[in-house]
Amino acid sequence: MADRRLTAPLGPGPHVWAEVPGHAVVRPLFEGAGNIDEITFPTLGRQGVTLRLFDRGTGSWSIHWSDSRSGRLDPPVTGAFADDRGDFHGEDTYDGRPVRVHFTWYRLGPDTARWEQEFSADDGRTWELNWTMDLTRTGRAGA
Secondary structure, eight states: OEEEEESSTTOSSOOOEEEEEOEEEEEEEGGGTEEEEEEEETTTTEEEEEEEEEETTTTEEEEEEEETTTOOBOOOEEEEEETTEEEEEEEEEETTEEEEEEEEEEEEETTEEEEEEEEESSTTSSOEEEEEEEEEOOOOTTO
């Protein structure tokens, strides 16, 4: 996984990106209606967990994140996929400030995907890209 993060999102200074290696293990849930992954960032000394659940009633997905630094489950982003793109929106806080959050998932091929995160601190008028991950499947369950 190639992980790039903006070092100071929503900051007034120059935009500096840091590249951080990572590795994720993904497990399916509910016969495809969910999954959970654990991501390890060895150079940062931390882990994260993502829980994704499909709401059969609304046809939408919710994505929940937790980081080993806080130990709390962040508010979810919700949305759906159309073709090879998924868009998900939610509200959260960053550094004590309320922000709108936008996740975008792109399927680039059978074993590759890209994820992006953007924040808006002005009710969605402007957005700042602050985190990207390029993912490549390296193995399959049971393989």
